[in-house]
Amino acid sequence: MSEDFSDNKTIQAQSSETISGGGSGITPDMDYVRPAEVGEQDLYHGHSFITKWIFCQDAKVIGVQYFLLATFTGIIGLILSWLMRLQLGFPGLAPFMTAEHYYQFVTMHGMIMVVYFLTALFLGGFGNYLIPLMVGARDMVFPYLNMVSFWSFFVAVAVLLASFFVPGGPTGSGWTLYPPQAILEGTPGSGWGIMLMCISLILFVAGFTMGGLNYLITVLQARTRGMTLMRMPLTVWGIFTATVLAMLAFPALLVGALMMSLDNVLGTSFFMPTILKAGEVLEYGGGSPILFQHLFWFFGHPEVYIVALPAFGIISDLISVHARKNIFGYRMMVWAIVGIGALSFFVWAHHMYVSGMNPWFGFFFATTTLIIAVPTAMKVYNWILTLWRGNIRLNTVMLWCLGFIVTFVNGGITGIFLGNVSVDVPLSDTYFVIAHFHMVMGIAPLMVIMGAVYHWFPLVAGRFLDEKLGKWHFWLTFLGAYSIYFPMHYLGFIGVPRRYFEMYDSPYVASAVGMNEFISLAAFIVGAAQFILIYNIIKTLKTGKPAGHNPWQACSLEWLTPTVPPEHGNWGDRLPTVHRWAYDYSVPGAKEDFITQTTPPSEVAHTKVEKT
Amino acid sequence: MSDIKIEGYEFKPGFKGMAKDTGSDQTMFKGVHWGKAMMWIFLLSDTFIFSCFLISYMKGRGSTIIDWPNPSEVFGLHVFGVDVPLLLIAIMTFVLITSSGTMALAVKYGYEKNKKMCGWLILATAIGGLTFVGMQAFEWGKLIHEGVRPWENPFGAPQFGSFFFMITGFHGTHVSIGVIFLFIYAYKTFAGHYDEGKRGWFTTMKGDYVEIEILGLYWHFVDLVWVFIFAFFYLW
Numbered sequence: 001m002s003e004d005f006s007d008n009k010t011i012q013a014q015s016s017e018t019i020s021g022g023g024s025g026i027t028p029d030m031d032y033v034r035p036a037e038v039g040e041q042d043l044y045h046g047h048s049f050i051t052k053w054i055f056c057q058d059a060k061v062i063g064v065q066y067f068l069l070a071t072f073t074g075i076i077g078l079i080l081s082w083l084m085r086l087q088l089g090f091p092g093l094a095p096f097m098t099a100e101h102y103y104q105f106v107t108m109h110g111m112i113m114v115v116y117f118l119t120a121l122f123l124g125g126f127g128n129y130l131i132p133l134m135v136g137a138r139d140m141v142f143p144y145l146n147m148v149s150f151w152s153f154f155v156a157v158a159v160l161l162a163s164f165f166v167p168g169g170p171t172g173s174g175w176t177l178y179p180p181q182a183i184l185e186g187t188p189g190s191g192w193g194i195m196l197m198c199i200s201l202i203l204f205v206a207g208f209t210m211g212g213l214n215y216l217i218t219v220l221q222a223r224t225r226g227m228t229l230m231r232m233p234l235t236v237w238g239i240f241t242a243t244v245l246a247m248l249a250f251p252a253l254l255v256g257a258l259m260m261s262l263d264n265v266l267g268t269s270f271f272m273p274t275i276l277k278a279g280e281v282l283e284y285g286g287g288s289p290i291l292f293q294h295l296f297w298f299f300g301h302p303e304v305y306i307v308a309l310p311a312f313g314i315i316s317d318l319i320s321v322h323a324r325k326n327i328f329g330y331r332m333m334v335w336a337i338v339g340i341g342a343l344s345f346f347v348w349a350h351h352m353y354v355s356g357m358n359p360w361f362g363f364f365f366a367t368t369t370l371i372i373a374v375p376t377a378m379k380v381y382n383w384i385l386t387l388w389r390g391n392i393r394l395n396t397v398m399l400w401c402l403g404f405i406v407t408f409v410n411g412g413i414t415g416i417f418l419g420n421v422s423v424d425v426p427l428s429d430t431y432f433v434i435a436h437f438h439m440v441m442g443i444a445p446l447m448v449i450m451g452a453v454y455h456w457f458p459l460v461a462g463r464f465l466d467e468k469l470g471k472w473h474f475w476l477t478f479l480g481a482y483s484i485y486f487p488m489h490y491l492g493f494i495g496v497p498r499r500y501f502e503m504y505d506s507p508y509v510a511s512a513v514g515m516n517e518f519i520s521l522a523a524f525i526v527g528a529a530q531f532i533l534i535y536n537i538i539k540t541l542k543t544g545k546p547a548g549h550n551p552w553q554a555c556s557l558e559w560l561t562p563t564v565p566p567e568h569g570n571w572g573d574r575l576p577t578v579h580r581w582a583y584d585y586s587v588p589g590a591k592e593d594f595i596t597q598t599t600p601p602s603e604v605a606h607t608k609v610e611k612t
Numbered sequence: 613m614s615d616i617k618i619e620g621y622e623f624k625p626g627f628k629g630m631a632k633d634t635g636s637d638q639t640m641f642k643g644v645h646w647g648k649a650m651m652w653i654f655l656l657s658d659t660f661i662f663s664c665f666l667i668s669y670m671k672g673r674g675s676t677i678i679d680w681p682n683p684s685e686v687f688g689l690h691v692f693g694v695d696v697p698l699l700l701i702a703i704m705t706f707v708l709i710t711s712s713g714t715m716a717l718a719v720k721y722g723y724e725k726n727k728k729m730c731g732w733l734i735l736a737t738a739i740g741g742l743t744f745v746g747m748q749a750f751e752w753g754k755l756i757h758e759g760v761r762p763w764e765n766p767f768g769a770p771q772f773g774s775f776f777f778m779i780t781g782f783h784g785t786h787v788s789i790g791v792i793f794l795f796i797y798a799y800k801t802f803a804g805h806y807d808e809g810k811r812g813w814f815t816t817m818k819g820d821y822v823e824i825e826i827l828g829l830y831w832h833f834v835d836l837v838w839v840f841i842f843a844f845f846y847l848w
Contacts, residue, residue: 013678034620037638044816144815211658213650220640221649228637247653251660256666259778268774269761270672283763286678286771291671295664578637 027581031600033226033577041138041222043569055151057143058568059214062150063129064460066120069150073157074117089520093500094537099501100188104173106499107189108160110175111197114303115204117156118445122310123208123246124153126452127215127239129460130311133558134236136224136570136576140214146248149214155561160200166192174499176300179271179292180284195264198257205250207259215243224557226578228320230334231597231612233556233582238313242306247569248345249302257296263287283529293355297348305344306443309337311448312379315404317582318451319383321554322398323390327585328382336375343372353421354428362421369419373412380409389391389545390585391593401452403478404444411440414489429499432492435485438537443481450477453533458551463544473532487515494579553594556582560598581612616643651826655833658786660835665782666844669775673848681767683846686755701846702748708787711740712835719828722806722821723771730824731801737831738794741787748784752777776845783841786834795825 005539046052056062084105087097099455140146163170172188173181183186183196189197219232219240232240259270263284271292272284300519312333320327329332349357349365383405392398427433439567450473457465496512498502503512516554550559563574576598584595589607616623621642622634633642641649673680684697691699718733755776759766765773800806800819809818 033637035641037618037621042818131838142650144817197775207653212657213654216653217646221638221644221646227639227641230633231637247816248656248660252664254661255664258782259668262762262774262778267769268778269763270774286672286676286769288675291668294806298664338714429669504727587695 006479008300015058018572019566027362030605031579031602033579036225036575041141043139044143045568048609050468057139057146057147058190059128059132059140059143059146060460060566060570061566062140062146062596063125063127063454065150066124066128066153066576067126069154069157070117072114073161074121075530076161077109077117078530080112082524084109085520085523087501088516093475100172103174103499104170104188104193107175107177108170109174112160112364112402113442114175115201116160116308118307118441119208119246119303120153122284122445123215123239123243124150124211126235126310126314127243129456129556130235131215131218131239131301132222133561133566133570134233134556134582135219135222136227136557136578137222137569138571138575141217141222142210142214147211148297149207151213152203152210156200156203156207159196159203159503163189163193163196163200163299166196169196170190176293176296176599177260178296179260179263179287179289180273180275182260183277184277197262202254203255204252204500208246208250212243212247215239216247224556224575224578230331230579231578234313234330234333234337235310236313237314237337238310241337245302245309245341245344246306247580248298249306251299252295253299256299259295260292277468290355293352294348297343297351299349301348302341302344304437305340307441307445309341311389311404311445311485312337314452315401315448316379316383316386317556318448319386319401320454320457320583320585321552322393322395322401323387324393324585324587325386325390326581328385329378330581330583332378333382336379339375340372342370343375347372350419350424353424359421366419366421370416372554373416373419375484376412380405393452396465396467396474397451397455399471399474399478400447400454403474404447404451407439407447407478407481408444409422410555411436411438411444413439427492429497431488431496433486434498435492438488439485443485447478450533451473456538457540457551458547458564459558460565461541461544462547463540464547465540465544469532469536469539473529473536476529476532477526480522480529483522484519484526487519491515550596555584555593555596556581557595557597560596580609584612614647618642625771627835633693641691645820645822645826647826648822648829649653652831655829658833662783662840665779666840669779669844672771672775673769676769676771678769680769681765681772683848686760686767687751687773687846698846700747701842704744704751705796705842707740708744708835708838709745711744712832713738715828717832719825722801722824723809725821727804730799730821732796734794734801734824738791738798741791741794745784745787748780752780779841779845783813783837787838790827790831790834794831797824797827 044051044057046058047054051057053061056065083094083097084102086094087102128140131137168189168191168350170189171177171193173194177194177197185189218227219236223229223232259268262268263270263272267283269284269287271289272282272287273289274285275282316327316333327441346368347365349361350369353362353365383401414432418427418436420435454465454470457463491512494511545566549564552559557576557578558566560565560576561570577600579595579596579600582594582597584597585588586593587595587604587607587609590604590609593605595604595609621636623629623642634640635643651720687701688695690696691697714733714736718737721730721733721812739814755773760773760776762774762777764770801824804810805819806821806823809820811818
């Protein structure tokens with residue numbers, strides 16, 4: 001207790017439900033939090049190896065399962081990107097890279113990275129592990145459903161990867177799967193490949209719905225005593241809002257995938273117009289390819305925010321912990337997340353400016369798209385203001401955070417180019433677009449994932465990751481990612497089209513060849529640098545520095561479990577009681593520079609802590 | 613159900629009450645069972661699925677250049693020497709709506725712990741649903757017999773067959789899943805699993821009469837969706 005603040009009577013600590021008289025100081029009921037509304041959760045404790053680690057109903061294990069499987073598919077996506085860059089940088093060097101294979105790899109890389117890697121990792125991985133811990137629940141509310149969710153995802157991945165081994169190989173229609181070419185002969189994988197893709201997506205959506213219901217109800221109905229919505233860490237807000245988006249956007253993908261399968265298998269013509277092929281009219285006719293584009297992008301644009309919102313939430317927490325400051329403008333951050341989520345349903349057709357829409361639609365969608373920049377910019381300002389005059393620890397986690405802010409702003413600015421119809425039309429289908437979305441929804445969320453791994457690994461495994469390896473990993477990834485994507489903006493400006501297998505003798509070649517080689521070399525290095533993390537994890541699992549309780553001196557609940565790593569049921573005998581938000585860092589007058597969420601107000605009555 | 617009392621928490625009416633509940637700790641929907649909240653959110657998601665189907669259908673029907681068949685003729689029945697338009701559909705709709713009524717009564721008797729009435733009413737609902745699915749199968753058979761296929765249609769636009777079989781098929785799947793669960797729940801009710809809180813076969817969660825209400829929510833939703841399909845397919 002500091003003397004400077006002992007005479008301060010205006011601010012005092014209070015619990016949410018209590019108004020303690022007029023005077024300052026400790027009153028008997030200031031720590032009161034009303035009793036629990038519902039009884040203890042009924043948990044199934046596994047005993048055998050299978051029920052404990054395989055068909056497990058513990059959200060933490062399921063989270064790790066999601067994480068590992070998503071990482072595995074992500075590595076496949078990474079290898080595919082290597083093969084693509086091999087072809088683009090050094091055409092002809094690898095004889096097995098035919099045009100068909102190139103398109104198949106483009107498609108699988110895109111779909112894997114967006115859906116099976118990022119979505120599964122953020123929502124399935126971080127969501128499962130962190131939501132129950134952060135809101136103070138014993139587990140997800142429907143553990144059985146949660147287990148089925150993971151295994152549906154497992155089957156979805158298996159079906160997706162099986163398409164590499166069927167006749168014709170995986171689909172090569174681009175990750176957007178646009179009909180009619182997706183199911184017409186001549187496109188690689190037009191028979192089996194696209195069918196398995198559709199089945200896999202349907203399974204993914206079904207599995208995700210089961211998980212998503214869990215996340216939503218756990219946040220809405222299973223918080224611990226004292227945990228109000230406005231005391232939740234922003235990580236939970238981000239994952240929660242992203243889940244809402246997913247529950248409303250995935251239906252469009254499900255319907256699109258189902259109708260496409262029927263077009264493919266039964267010969268219906270939902271998306272297939274009358275087609276003349278080699279002088280012959282095909283049996284299709286009367287369908288609308290644009291309808292698929294609408295369905296796809298009604299899913300596809302919210303999908304961008306399904307990936308981005310958890311990243312926003314997680315990065316807010318990481319920055320706050322490692323800058324030892326409360327997050328600047330917490331409520332504004334929450335409303336920005338919710339606002340971005342709502343707006344994301346009204347912008348989908350900005351992916352379709354060149355599809356032949358009424359120009360007024362373009363005008364409408366350009367306007368809504370640019371409006372999203374407002375809440376997004378607010379968030380960026382708030383991150384920077386959180387850092388400003390903070391007590392910054394420049395560790396690996398913080399490096400990833402700073403890397404995220406830079407790459408995200410960079411990708412956001414190019415987004416403003418592409419959001420405007422008149423600027424977008426000449427830039428459509430060029431490498432500028434590739435650079436934009438890889439920067440904003442590839443590299444930026446990846447930076448968050450990496451930061452989050454370095455941050456929460458001590459919780460999951462009880463040991464720190466190696467800092468030195470971590471810094472190598474960061475700098476190689478950060479500088480390497482810039483080497484890959486920054487030149488791509490230039491390639492786009494000179495008009496190099498995306499999704500081309502080879503440039504042949506086009507006039508761009510002269511200036512694009514050297515740059516493509518450079519980009520490819522950088523891509524090989526960045527890809528290889530990711531294995532530093534895997535090495536780091538394997539190495540530190542056994543030999544890393546033990547982390548102990550709350551190694552980062554964080555305020556939020558997940559660090560306050562009785563055991564590290566937390567056991568099934570998370571909280572031992574008693575659920576925690578929450579008295580404040582998750583961001584009481586560097587409170588003037590407090591003994592330490594953080595006040596945990598469970599610290600009762602009477603213990604910090606004479607500090608300058610605010611009521612939250 | 614209506615008078616929820618929570619220790620240490622004072623309910624307020626109207627919008628203020630909603631704001632207070634939202635801002636409070638632990639739960640947002642006070643006194644609402646987890647499973648019930650889950651079913652509501654699932655149904656919201658399912659609504660989006662059916663909306664996507666119906667909007668695609670409208671787009672397909674609106675942009676076809678071949679004439680759409682006249683539903684009164686295609687879906688008419690020839691009985692006792694007269695052509696009655698939409699006869700079968702009217703009966704199907706009546707049966708399904710009635711089954712919603714028996715479901716609602718089952719929920720009521722469930723909360724009164726009247727095992728016998730509750731079980732019979734669930735069974736009645738299941739039989740209603742089964743009748744509906746049976747009649748739908750009959751209708752499909754009739755249309756297929758007349759030459760309507762997902763990819764072609766002798767009465768006009770081929771998209772008619774595609775959308776009809778896909779959307780009614782998707783809805784019929786929902787009904788069938790509901791019927792399966794209704795039979796299971798009827799068994800569980802008669803066997804007294806909800807009275808004694810017997811644990812579920814798969815989920816290992818304790819049984820409770822609230823499960824019947826949750827299934828009821830699903831059943832009413834499937835009913836409501838049918839009303840929309842009926843309006844858009846048969847009356848348009």
